Each structure stands twice: as structure tokens, then as C-alpha cells.
Amino acid sequence: MNICVFLSAADLPERYTRPAREFAELLGKGGHTLVWGGSESGLMKVVADGVAEAGGRLVGVSVDFLAAKARAVTAPDEMVIARDLAERKALLLEKSDAVVIMVGGTGTLDEATEILELKKHGKHTKPVVLLNSAGFYDGLKEQFQRMEDEGFLPVPLTGLVFFAEEPVGALAYLEESMGTQ
Numbered sequence: 001m002n003i004c005v006f007l008s009a010a011d012l013p014e015r016y017t018r019p020a021r022e023f024a025e026l027l028g029k030g031g032h033t034l035v036w037g038g039s040e041s042g043l044m045k046v047v048a049d050g051v052a053e054a055g056g057r058l059v060g061v062s063v064d065f066l067a068a069k070a071r072a073v074t075a076p077d078e079m080v081i082a083r084d085l086a087e088r089k090a091l092l093l094e095k096s097d098a099v100v101i102m103v104g105g106t107g108t109l110d111e112a113t114e115i116l117e118l119k120k121h122g123k124h125t126k127p128v129v130l131l132n133s134a135g136f137y138d139g140l141k142e143q144f145q146r147m148e149d150e151g152f153l154p155v156p157l158t159g160l161v162f163f164a165e166e167p168v169g170a171l172a173y174l175e176e177s178m179g180t181q
Contacts, residue, residue, distance in 0.1 A: 001178055002032070002035050003027060003032050003035065003097065003098050003099070004035040004036065004093065005034060005047055006092075006101045006108050007036070007037075007043045007044060007104050008102070010041075010104075011043075012042065012103065016134060016136070017046050019133040019134075020047050020133070020167075022167040023100070023170060024046065024049070024056075025050050025053075027050075027171065028050065028051040028052065028054025028055050030056075030175075031056070032051075033056060034048060034056055034058050035059045035092055035096045036059075036060060037061065037062065037088070038080075060080065061082055061088050062081050063081070064081055064082065093115065097126060098126050098178060100128075100174070101128070101137075103131075103133055103136045103137075112130070116161060120153070120155055127178065128161045129161070129162045129174060131164050132164065132165050144157055
């Protein structure tokens with residue numbers, strides 16, 4: 001399975017890096033491919049290193065103005081440089097079978113909401129997981145629930161996104177959704 005992961009390129013504390021490393025190891029050992037923003041820094045590097053060390057494949061999609069920060073990859077890995085952020089998001093989604101959203105800032109939130117909006121409108125049917133490491137997305141989960149409760153979502157929240165508290169639950173949900181368990 002090609003799993004797109006949206007996440008921060010910032011250096012973060014252990015409460016966020018531990019679950020990211022754990023998910024990366026599960027992904028790599030499961031023979032899956034990481035599709036990610038291509039950065040060689042912060043949490044993006046933690047996940048890419050973990051997947052590679054566990055035997056997984058890497059497909060990076062960087063963007064022109066961040067290309068200098070992109071990870072150098074060799075065959076069979078792949079790195080694509082997009083013109084802009086919109087093309088990057090489209091390529092990340094196109095190259096993946098499923099999406100996992102880890103902790104991140106405004107860029108990650110932008111990616112998450114666009115992916116969910118596209119799913120809401122039937123532009124893709126890929127499973128989407130929010131990995132709620134250390135309760136990072138508790139507030140967002142509450143906001144999404146309020147949107148559903150007050151009629152702002154035309155489809156059930158459970159049809160858009162699965163909230164996983166631990167990496168093993170995130171991957172199990174994806175494998176079950178894709179029929180690869």
C-alpha cells in the first residue's frame with residue numbers, strides 16, 4: 001500500500017517523535033511505501049528514516065521553493081519536485097492509496113482539510129486517518145464532531161476520517177479498509 005503521510009518538518013519532542021517512529025517502523029516492516037513531502041528535516045526525516053530502515057520504499061513529493069531541503073533519494077526510491085503547493089498536494093494524493101495525518105502546523109492542517117474536503121465531495125475514496133499523538137488533535141476532533149452535530153457535514157464524520165490514538169491502530173484501520181491485512 002502507498003501511504004501518504006502529512007506531517008511537520010519541525011524538530012519536535014519525544015511525545016510526537018516516538019509515535020512517528022513507531023508508525024514508520026510498522027509501515028516499513030509491512031512492506032508499504034511512504035509517500036511524503038520529501039523533507040530531510042524534523043518529523044518528516046524521522047518518518048522517512050524509520051520507513052527506510054525497516055525496509056519500506058520512499059516516494060517524496062517536494063515543492064520547487066523547498067527543493068534544497070528535499071531528501072536525496074536513489075533507486076528504487078523516487079523524488080518528484082512540484083511547481084507549487086497545490087500541485088504537491090495533488091501529486092501526494094494521486095500517488096497514494098491512503099492518507100495519514102500526523103502532528104503538524106498550518107501546512108499540515110491545510111493538507112488535512114483539503115483531503116477531507118475532496119473526500120466529502122467524492123473526489124477520492126481513500127481512507128484517511130488522523131493520528132492523534134499525545135492528544136494533539138483533540139480540539140480538531142471536537143470541532144469536527146460539532147460540525148457533524150450541527151449539520152455542516154453532508155456525510156457522517158466516520159465516513160471522512162478515522163481518529164487513531166496509537167500508530168498500530170492507524171495502520172490496522174488502513175489495512176482493514178484496503179483489505180490488505
